[in-house]
Amino acid sequence: MENEVRILVVDDEERIRRLLKMYLEREGYIIEEAENGEEALDKALQVDYDCILLDLMMPGMDGVEVCEKLREKKATPVIMITAKGEETNRVQGFEVGTDDYVVKPFSPREVVFRVKAVLRRSSPTAFLDIEQGSANVIVFPHITIDQDAHRVTSHGEEVSLTPKEYELLLYLASSPNKVYSREQLLKDVWQYEFFGDLRTVDTHIKRLREKLNKFSTEAADMISTVWGVGYKLEVPTE
Structure with missing residues (x-):
């Protein structure tokens, strides 16, 4: 269906991917997974996802590098998943084009909240409630x-x-x-x-x-x- 929301969840820990997938599927989203940066970048360049949940620290290609390379081709919304001690990396993530971040350990409800906010903002009609008269x-x-x-x-x-x-x-x-x-x-x-x-x-x-x-x-x-x-x-x- 055209209105299906497709989200890519990227984390090297299967436990975290499974948790996020469960909560996001409850919202009716279509969830795909990647367990490392290389797989994530390959999928993100081939598929037009509505949002990507991207772990910052992964073996090999980390989240910052994935986001940096993705931004050369696409403007797909990215929410970075970081640990508390990774503040410097988090700022670096924003500099390469991350839209938002979630800090581990996180509440799955917070993740759903942030995903919904990003999806709302990325909708082509998301900003038409800003008063501009009749001109768009x-x-x-x-x-x-x-x-x-x-x-x-x-x-x-x-x-x-x-x-x-x-x-x-x-x-x-x-x-x-x-x-x-x-x-x-x-x-x-x-x-x-x-x-x-x-x-x-x-x-x-x-x-x-x-x-x-x-x-x-x-x-x-x-x-x-x-x-x-x-x-x-x-x-x-x-």
């Missing part, structure tokens, strides 16, 4: 956001963004020149305020700027840092 295309100098097509362009070229990067840009664009604190962005864009790390916002802003900069330095410069406060989408007055 937002046009700024250097950046155009087509909400119906879930597409961002800069100077006529499409900018490939992950669901989280897209939502962050769209949220900033919903109120141009308004400054948002990192705490507010984490609460409103990530849709929770009790699990998050403020550096999550910083790393996503960094990646968003880097991607826009490939097409237009002016577009990248529109994502403005207000020191000591937060971030805003600054629209040129020209």
